[in-house]
Amino acid sequence: MNEMYVLSTRNNRVFIEFVGKNKVQEKLSRFEDLIGASLAYLGISSAGPPLQINATIPNLKELDLTGNLLSKWQDIGAVCEQLPDLRVLNVSNNVMRHDIPELPSLGNICVLFLNNCSITWKEVEVLEESLPKVEEVHLMANKLSEITPAPPSSDATYVKGFTSLRLLNLEDNWATTAWLHNRLPTQGSNCQP
Helix, strand or coil, X not given: CCCEEEECCCCCEEEECCCCHHHHHHHHCCHHHCCXXXXXXXXXXXXXXXXXXXXXXXXXXXXXXXXXXXXXXXXXXXXXXXXXXXXXXXXXXXXXXXXXXXXXXXCCCCEEECCCCCCCHHHHHHHHCCCCCCCEEECCCCCCCCCCCCCCCCCCCCCCCCCCCCEEECCCCCXXXXXXXXCCCCCCCCCCC
16 A cells, blocks of 8 residues: 655655554553644643643643633643653643743743734743743734844844744734844754654
8 A cells, every 4th residue: 555644834744544443542542652632722721730741641742732721821831841842832822921920941842832822022032031942933913013123232133032943923913023034043953853
């Protein structure tokens, strides 16, 4: 039989395996083997009991928490702390609190989706310290009206911080972003596949 595949958003081949009911049930019973999960629109409001996530899905690399009831950055950090292999996190359509009393642990995140989260650019800059490996930040539909570059007195030629940033998605915002042209670093990837 010929191999079947679909193309991912990054144009990588994702192979498709056709299996029967028993094989599907067997795979679904082994959560520890999951590398991606979508828990969108399920009413999730916190990270739950400590270490429960890691005990259930320890190898997760991609997590979609779109449209839940998450609002505290500490909860997002607690999820990330329990999933050391997590690289892609989508918390779009969660209305995040504007105060960030302590920085969440987002150290291994390479791709972060914060679309329609009512986040401000100042909050993005605060979170930058927690995102040393981030390469993509998606901020669509946040009504961002002002995106400011680093202060003129600094030597920064890029978006403040974000030295590994390769993509900043600002679609459907109010900001004028002409100054961003050629201000994103073009270095190699910090994230492993």
